[in-house]
Amino acid sequence: MAEVGSDLFDLAPPTGQQRRDLAAALTDEERSLLLEHAEEAPFCGLSLYEKREGIYCCRLCGLPLFRAGAKFESGTGWPSFTTPFSADHLQTIEDRRYGMVRAEIVCARCGSHQGHVFPDGPPPTGLRYCINSGSLEFVAVGETLPDRLGRGAPEGLVWRG
Template sequence: MTEKIEKSEAEWRAQLTEEQFNVARKKGTERAFTGKYNDNKENGTYYCVCCGEPLFSSKTKFDSGTGWPSFWKPLENAKVEEVMDRSFFMRRTEVICGKCDGHLGHVFPDGPEPTGLRYCLNSAALDFKKEE
């Protein structure tokens, strides 16, 4: 099991931009079609903006048409955790980083095969490193 990274709110605020903090630590969301990775087509790996944990590969990224970066599976299931989200009078499954509990987005059962899942994530919760 991965050892959890725990920091105070002040430590997270000092490390992250206001938007990153709002999304990743306060469970916010960016507006559709505004995130820097929505249209990213480069090969590489997406990391948690809070702790640097590698989470998703560009090989599983697809254009869902929703306005957020979407993936059909994480690098490893243990890299992310799923939590029931009942906010805004809805029932959704929240996706958080398995290492620091940073909010990434939500997962839905309407993605492509082979998993049928759509991990709909916020660019503000991610960093990207291009494959050389």
């Protein structure tokens, strides 16, 4: 099967009303993680233990962020990935909270907090995208991709891998 490219996804941000509607559908914990840049406790998120083939999407807007094949066990207690689904699906911003400088990762479409990226990952990239489970939604191969903004996605919204 041909590689699914990021050009198939609309990266325009949600409207103000769409953003309010998306935020209203979140749990308190998801709202804290995604909109208030909180961090979840290590070893508690469901995505950490997910082993099926599929894709991880932004919990807020549904944009694909990571393929399951890029996930690895980092021992940190958070789901970790070597590469994003597409470089243009994530943005990096400087995070100076907690007395340190880190590279925060946010969804390029909706700006929701996902986690951080560190330069201590395995090959091929040497990067470790350390992501909050509560910031992600897992979609197994054969399941429907989220289309929360009504913009469509490839393959009739079914993730084929």
